[in-house]
Amino acid sequence: MTTGAKIAWDDTVLPFQLDRSDIRGRVARLDGVLESVLKQHDYPPVIEALVAEMALLTALIGQTVKLRWKLSLQVRGSGAARLIATDYYGPTEEGEPARIRAYASYDAETLEHSADPFSQIGQGYFAILIDQGEGMQPYQGITPIAGGSLSACAETYFAQSEQIPTRFALTYGRSQQPGENEHWRAGGVMLQHMPKASPLMEQGEPDSDGLLTAASLLDDDEGENWSRANMLLDTVEEIELIGPTVTPTELLLRLFHEEDARVYDTQAIRFGCTCSEERVRQSLSIYSAKDISTMTTDEGIVEADCQFCGAHYAFDPATLGFEAEATGDGN
Structure with a gap:
């Protein structure tokens, strides 16, 4: 293969x-995007592995959201890995790349x-959130941490919350070419059985943990x-x-030469963060001048750092909060 093709x-x-099987899927490759996501922080390898898996899941799942929509994945646990959060921003226009960012707290x-990285999460939940834009009610679905990987958690989520049989095959790690x-x-590859025509799918039987699985959602022919x-x-x-x-x-x-695989247009992915000075100001606009004073440093400024990209912001406290206009600053 030529370098250009790679x-x-x-x-x-x-x-x-896969036309023969009523199955849809996606193949994702992350290279520079993943490197950009991880270089924003000095994570230990065990946390890097969790962020890498989560970013890959986000790329595979997020490809289905519409233009200008935002999809977020979150894992919160009781273990040392407390939070893994990713965001996927749908393209603003047709043909433009989507954007991904990620963050972990531990x-x-x-x-x-x-x-094992997954063992550092402990008990908790896996959540998917979809923001359709201003004026629309955000969607949120949550399932408990289950299985032995983040991809297994995502499979459980789709079976439990969406009643869609789903399978992931992922790999990630540090690589070096000559x-x-x-x-x-x-x-990675993601497979999903097409949703049934009826909007009300027949409820399957849960497994021993009380959670639905792909096998419990399909009839004999579909299951085969x-x-x-x-x-x-x-x-x-x-x-x-x-x-x-x-x-x-x-x-x-x-893999699927006998399944009549049909491919569609690829979606480009880039690293991207939406933080800005204006957004930070807006997030602080709910606080009073007294509250703002408690955030002010000895140097007389209010500082904020973006957890996703590491951008640093510094503000005059008189320009912040819902009482800012009373200062005569005009902001």
Whole structure:
């Protein structure tokens, strides 16, 4: 493969459909985007792995949101990894890239650096939030932490909250090509059974934990198609998922050549943060002058840092809060 072909597929999501099985899916490759997300913070490797998996899930899931919509994934846990949050911003116009950002909060004192990353979350919940824009009610769905990975949590979410059988095959880690510096790279495939025509899907039987699974949502014929597609996906190798020597279209041909795979236009992904001085001012506008004074440093300024991109903001306290106009500043 030429270098140009490799670059063309990096930081993209390729939607596809298996016509024989009523299954849709996506192939994602993250390279520079993931590196940009992780270099904003000096996370230990165990936290980097969780953020990498979450960012890849966000790219795969977020590809379905409409223009100008925002999709957020959140994991909150009782363990050392307290919070993993990602945002996916749909393109503002057709043909433009989508944007992703991510952030993690953790307890450095209790973090086990040699442990399985997922074990550092503990008990908690996995949530998906969709913001459709001004004037629209945001959607939120929550399921408990389940399974042995963040992708398993996402599969449980879709079965439990959306009643859509879903499967992820992901890989991520530090990669190095000849002549390149070591950097983060990720790749994955997402499969989903098409929703039934009826808006009211028949409720399946939960598993022993009281949670729905893909198998409990499908009838015999659908279940056979779903099992076949999953067995084909089971044959995928990590190097095929992460690339860069196998393009997504070559991967789909290798995995699903008998399933009549149909591909659609790719969606480019970029790292992007929406923080700004105006947004910080707006977030502080709910506070009184007394509240603002408690946030003021000994140097006489109010400081704020963006958790996602690390941008630093400094303000004159007289210009902040809902009493700012009373200062004569005019803001």
